[in-house]
Amino acid sequence: MSVVLADLAYWQETTIRLLVGLVAVLLPAGTLVYLFLFKMMSFMQSRLGPMEAGPYGSLQLLAEVGKFLQKEDIVPQAADRLIFKLAPFVVLVSTFLLILVIPAGPDLWFIDVDTGIFLGLAVSSISVIGILMAGWASSSKYSLLGALRATGQLIAYELPMILAVVGVVIQAGTLNVQEIVMAQATGEIFGFGGIGSPYVITQFVGFLIFLIAVQAELTQPPFDMPVAESELVTGYLTEYSGIRFLMFFIGEFATAAIFSALAATLFLGGWYVPGLEATDNLFNVIGPIILLGKMLLVAFFIFWFRFTYPRFREDQLQQLAWKVLIPLSLVNIVITGVLKVVF
């Protein structure tokens, strides 16, 4: 994007960046909600899902958004008003910051920093603050329990996620996300360079850990204890309605889309497909579409688990993080490091 925008004035560049950023967050989120939450879930549960709004219910999403916008924005009487109103936007901030580091083509990125993946994983934690704000300010016991559970869970699963990425970083030898993609595009596996070197093959354990950690970061089943609707009503979302609930909803699914895109970038080769030169200008056009396709593939797994599994108990999921995933990812790092030195 920097090449495309090089000759424009600052305000023009900023406007275009804002619009592209909005599209990049909302479009994948909408795709996920319609494709997986509405349709795939329905088919798995032997029902049709939305069918009335548009062909096969494709406009249902707009109807839902319209419904949420019309609803009254209720603030509980005992709530901490400012913090209560601010919380959904704090959650969205991390989503919008996270999209910055994901490249969609050889010249398509928002910011190109040398510590890109470090930045991404750092800003993804901001949502914890928003959730804690929401739970505390709601002045509801269910919200408080949900927020505390969410905080514990997100902090616990941040670690295996980062440690899983460390394996990729060691193998690529860089923290720059664009260079990680390039390393996958130009790399070779045991001398065979036909398909590049997508790290899902060499870092398969890391990929699995990353997927599980993403599932937990998104508080989706089987890790949805914070919003467990059968016990905590909806956890920290309980008191929210109208547009603020919509913000949380967008945040949840946009984050799902972006984490899937991050997984696709780190492990599946990002915008690159074998058969073309990695520097080919064509990738600036088809790159976003390829990335969207890979993102949908990863998201498919996330949602598949979501609709299939019952949820872990809070102590069980903490055990999974601390006793299984973190040791496993540490072992993964050691092995990766040793192999990196050997080869």
Added chain:
Amino acid sequence: MSDTADTKQMAYIAAQAADARVNLEIETEGMTLNIGPQHPATHGTLRIVVRLDGEQVISAEPLMGYMHRGYEKLTEVRTYPQVTTLVNRIDWLGSFANEVPFILAAEQLMEVEAPPRAQWIRTALFEMSRIANVVLFLGDMGVQLGAVTPVFFAFRDREFILNQIEAVTGGRFHPNFDRIGGLKDDLPKGWIDETRGVLKRIRNFCDEIETLVVGNEIFQSRTRNIGVIPADIGLSYGLSGANIRSSGVDWDIRRDGGAGLVHNELDWKVWTHPDGDSFARFWVRLQEVRESCTMIEQILDGIPSGPVMAKVPRIIKVPAGEAYVETENPLGVMGYYVISKGDLTPFRVKIRSASFNNVSITPWLLKGVYVPDVISILASLYFILGDIDR
């Protein structure tokens, strides 16, 4: 109280004492949480007041009565045939089964007996209402634990059973079909063959649940050793049905009592489980659905011909006397204690419904468990609000 209970209680007291020492040091205050009356997990209006220390339950007390409809009193101003309309609504998922014990009690007082064909059809409908009821439990348990999908399968396949009940009785949920001295009508044409197909579907559903839910490791880790009820504790609280059978008590009124249904003439098995935990309760119910399918299949094969109604007077006056009849209903033992003074209406009816007793164990059972387990234990005890409050 037995040794097991004693050691459990002692361990609990010791744990509490240790907690209390820690609490004194860091001074945390408990929190009272009202689960209900309106809460997603209680599917109705049950209110459970739990005292929490963090996520651990210190004490739990169920408060019932939000749905009391006064059926025992209402029966006193209804004639005997009219009562079935009322009692249908007690356990609304397996409603035909509610009519049976009352009708049997009235028959016992009047000293009439339904013709064989009526008894066989009655048993078939009785078991079908059990399937309609318990199939929903098998799906709902998943929902309570966060897996949304099984309940849709349950609703899908329950519909076929309800269709068959509707084909006979004309009512999906409230058949109101049982009469003193027999049944209102005979089976419709082609029903027997159709029902065989439906039973095949229910068996498929059971297999599906077995792989989707029972075989799931997360489900097992959430239910195994959770909410363990020792047999003696369960019996002392008056638990019945699958709840007590999953504690290893081999007690089933269908087999052990001669309740005027034809279960004795069928070849079937009472399933028990030694563990007494949430998983056992789920597993026993799953097997019972299969066993009900076996029973209905045998009934379809062996159903005798003949009338479906005995000779009873048009206006039913029940002679003075008392009768208590209980049957093994989907939720547990349900009994009616009917006192007649020789009028058109009962003088007094006492209804013993299973869920009331099944829920009464919760203060003992929920002590010391975590909040998520409260939900899974309540779901596995399987109560229906109408059955608690009547």
